[in-house]
Amino acid sequence: MVPVRTCVACRKRASRDDLLRVVSSGGQLVCDDRAVLHGRGAWVHLTARCLNQAVSREAFSRALRVSGKLDAGPIENRLKTLMDI
Structure with a gap:
């Protein structure tokens, strides 16, 4: 069974391999x-949308207490580095 985590930005559940801790x-x-x-x-999708959403909503501060x-x-x-590759 693959571990599942929830993105702090979009709140969608995904495989741990698809998210960044x-x-x-x-x-x-x-x-x-x-x-x-x-x-x-805290887990987040490695996309600009989810990252910006998490930062603007201060979701990281809440999740990390x-x-x-x-x-x-x-x-x-x-x-940015990953998107340039």
């Missing part, structure tokens, strides 16, 4: 490709 580290959102970093994780705004720069850079 994101954790908070030092006030920044960090990609956790191998899903091994410590702490709570972090107060304040998180820097989404590292994830946005990652998305």
